[in-house]
Amino acid sequence: MISRSLGPEFGGAIGLMFTLANSIAVAMYIVGFCESLQDLLSGFGLTIIDGATNDIRVVGLITLIGVLVLAMVGMDWVTRVSNFISKLSVASK
DSSP states (O other): OHHHHHOHHHHHHHHHHHHHHHHHHHHHHHHHHHHHHHHHHHHTTOOSSSSSHHHHHHHHHHHHHHHHHHHHHOHHHHHHHHHHHHHHHHHTO
């Protein structure tokens, strides 16, 4: 849509920056999720591997693979998983 209104040169440049920004944002979201999960587990006295950086790496890799699978199967499954997670969060309150 941007390339149609501004032309292919500006649209392509903006699209590349948008893609790069989204990639960096996903990486930061995954690291934040892993650190929060690590803090939650350490509150219960649990660790996955060593309670440090390797826990973040393992959980981050599993999370990234899960996000990749969701992206590959399509938006229908993304919506289903999102609805399931939101119902779980409402039920836990």
